[in-house]
Amino acid sequence: MSKDKKESVIESSIKRKYKLQANDVKVWYDDFMAIKGISMDIKPNKVTAFIGPSGCGKSTFLRLFNRMNDYVDGFKMEGEINIDGSNINDKDINVELLRKQVGMVFQKPNPFPKSIFENVAYGLKIQGLKDKAFLEERVESSLKQVALWDEVKDDLNKSALALSGGQQQRLCIARTLAVEPSIILMDEPTSALDPISTAKIEELIYKLKDKYTIVIVTHNMQQASRISDNTAFFYLGELIEYDKTNKIFTNPEKEQTENYITGRFG
């Protein structure tokens, strides 16, 4: 009994070294196998980039960490995803609580058709927080973190849809930060934006890693090399190579990785 306990303590302390862990994860959509047994560990307070050609499973894999695939018809999964050492697919895990801890930013900016204030306060309001002063303070600090406050502080009651694409995406990040997650998943967050907006978001991501663990899917090789600490290369549902970003982009182990990052295929 006590031996078991000891082992489990050791085990969990190993697990805690990593923020996110995947153990032999397999995913199917009906008969199609999208992820073919991937294991990887993601360190806290780092930016980890997922790269790979379209359809390689990187987005699917990303969405496992906040269980956004749950609603997809025909989705089936095997294996284990751990956050801070606990399995997020356990029966007693509350998926709503999980998603408050693991925020997500999408490819296309998707603000709610509501005011700027309501967008940022949404996550707090659905948790039942109503105190106006608290909401106002949290909205302000979230908007400041994404450097949007000065641009919108006089228009908090205006529709979020009136903002530019880049502003909308920063608003979506602010909305995610407002509920104070520890992990932020980003699914190609700049692919719909112009270069200037993209630069702002990249700067922001770089700043945010002090407080958050960030996992970002990107099609943009330069982006991955600019902002990430570690990079994972996916191909046809498999994890081909996962290492320090520097290493991946200067001296990859695998030929497939080299071919991809030098633009020979993909």
Next chain:
Amino acid sequence: MNNIRKNRLKDQAFKIWGIFCTLLGLVLLAVFIGNILVDGIMRIDWEFVMNLPSRKPEKAGIYTALMGSIWVLLLTTLIALPVGIAAAIYLEEYSKKNRLSTILEVNISNLAGVPSIIYGLLGLEVFVRILEMGASVLAGSFTLALLILPIVIVSTREALKAVPKSIRDASFAMGASKWQTVYHQLLPASFGGILTGIILALSRAVGETAPLIVIGALAYVPFAPSSPMDEFSVLPIQIFNWITRPQHGFVENAAAAIIILLLITFVMNGIAVYFRNKWQKKFK
């Protein structure tokens, strides 16, 4: 060369035929409305609206029928709205896509095509007899609510479907439950579309005659209903009744009542179009 001319000729011919077909319904409706206006417009005044039915055409009014229609409309709305919207939300957002849900969907669409007199027979058996409501406003409203339920469900689902998936994704990713997503995001975003469908369904209900005749709505009611359990008449039944009378005065009355009924449905459709346009702007 010859071929090109032939094709162009065919093109022109079809264009003219198309215009004719498009205008056919509209022109006939315009002729009909013109006719009715000539017959009835002079008959419409405040007294015509406020008078009770009478054997003398010049004294008869539509007050009881109009009040009956309003009562039925309100109660039908109260019954059909919550049931229809809840069913649509369930089908669109909650139910898993499997054989059973497909069967449900197909049958709800089928229900929209069932002749209204069948609903009348159903209402007569279930509401009037088994539930002992009698030929009351309530029985009529339940019957009409059943009649428009499929329309409400189908149009509400369409409105929910039109809300972009990205809104659902964003809400779920923020940790919202299904119900929170429905309540805070989907219903407000689809409000205009849902309202449009409901108004169109109700404007159909207000013109229905057959099912109400079957459940026993009366052609002659001396008083306007004052509770859901009262007997009632509605405008279409009043019109039907007047048209069957031999005196010319009643034909005038019928025309006047038709104008008022048309006015009600046009106004309702107008409101529906207004909300649809306003709502479409919201999502570019």
